[in-house]
Amino acid sequence: MMRPIMMKGHERPLTQVKYNKEGDLLLTVSKDKEASIWYSSNGERLGTLEGHAGTIWSIDVDKDTHYFVTASADFTVKLWLAETGECLHTWYFDSPVKRVEFNHICDKVVIVTDQAMGQKASVRVLNVNQKDAKAQDDQAVLTITNEEDSKNKYSVAGWSYGDLYLIVGHANGKVSKFDAKTGELLQTVDVHEGLITDIQFSEDRSYFVTSSKDKTAKLLDVDNLHIFKKYGADAPMNSACITPVKEFVILGGGQDARDVTTTSSSEGKFEARFYHKIFEDEIGRVKGHFGPLNYVAIHPNGTSYASGGEDGYIRLHHFHKSYFDFLYDVEKTAQSQVNNLQKEIEA
């Protein structure tokens, strides 16, 4: 049993929730115009970031938690000072910005602009001047434009290990790998049959999990974009994350908001689903949201997870001991064998 903390800081559906590096802060953005910053230990709200004029699609934080960066449907990306919530810089674009993510050393962000308003979708890399945050370069250092039709547009993007590659998810279910320096397309694979809704990386950023509207999530490696694992669900998936400590994957999703009225809420499948990362089995579910889960995020130490729903609630769950104790029988036997071997060696 877990007692979730319910955080109601947004009026409209959540779009992303994210922990900072130490996991003490939880950042949430929604379709209203504010981002909220919370203490993850008790759900207390530190503050809000005010300044955007539209839906905030995405938020990220640098590794020292000095800056936040937000991407919004008002065609801007904003840089904020984490301590005071002050807006330091605004980058302007020609179409909604759907995604933003800092690279590992936090001197760059990758953004995804939407294919809208007659603009082509693009993945861009912006320099972030850490020393003088108010003096930012407005020009992107790298722009990758989608030259194909809108079905191929980019939906999500992230940095691989060592900031070497950009992993980009497409609306048609493809995943591409670009060279982060030159922007050269290195590889494209067909992964899903529907829009890729989320890409979240493992701790070492050598592999990642994709979630898709085609009701599946898949585990791929960065080097070859090889599909290792597939997690099947019965509803469109909006988000997936890889848990540290335990070998699990958490999926969040549910029937689309516009289809919800066609079924009863108990059948809306608005649950966080836990899958075993290796065995691909579904091992548990957590109920709670009244609408689809739009994003799930896991604490960097694996001690809690947060989900942001279409219902406007953020639910923060701290795991109990049983979560950490759970092992497959094969895992248990393997562990006892290892223990026995160690004893023998010691003897």
Next chain:
Amino acid sequence: MMSISNPSWADAEELPQNEVIENNDGTKTIISYKYTNGKKIKHTQKIKLVKVTESVDPAVATRRKWKRYGAEKNNKTVGPDARTTQFGEEVKLILSNSWAREAKQEEEEKKKESKATSKAITCRTCGGEHFTTKCPFKDTLGAEKKPESATAGAPAAGSVPSTPTLGSGASSYVPPHLRNRGPGAPPLQDRRERDDSTTLKVMNLNTAATEDQLRQVFSRFGNPQRVTIVRNRETRESRGLAFIEMDSIRTAQAAKDTLDGKGFLSMIMSVDWSKPKKN
């Protein structure tokens, strides 16, 4: 003189001093006295002080001290604000590789339970939970009744030829409230045909008045046969109107003459015949 249930500051002096005893095992025993509801209570607490050292990342500790900003700038609540942060209901997360199977089982059990609790059908023969036609006692209970009604129904129909016995024809429709009426049952009274000659109508009643109170008031004049307060169908709130059937016209007349225009529960009642007298 001060009452015990309301101790004043002067009484408080009588309480013994709090005692703190240091025990050998490092615990403390605190004995305190206080008044609760006029009773002197001795309160003994055993306390063990434990120092817990928690190491926190310095960066996290500094962030913990950050001032609130944005919408929370003027929020002075210490800790989480109940307006934004609440605890949800407990949720289950039982990890198991046979999760799907167990969930299905649980659901089926729930369905069964809900079926067992909802008593949708009742047998008319034995009152059991099945259709009347499927009744296991059909042959014993049902068989005895049938011939009885068949034989008894005939003379009744003969004496009142104008009103056909309800349900006597196999195909004729019988309204639900008239079904299963024994042949000996008195003929159904229409509400309009009921003898209301001894019934009084009481208006402008206090809505707090109950049937028992009214019965008490009217029993001074006779024996009230029936006391009914008209109530709102949903809220069961009295509408300030009641009907009282007395045992005779004489007692009813006496009650009407005495009580009409008299106060009852700070309202002036108006008592009248429930129906205008025919003559």
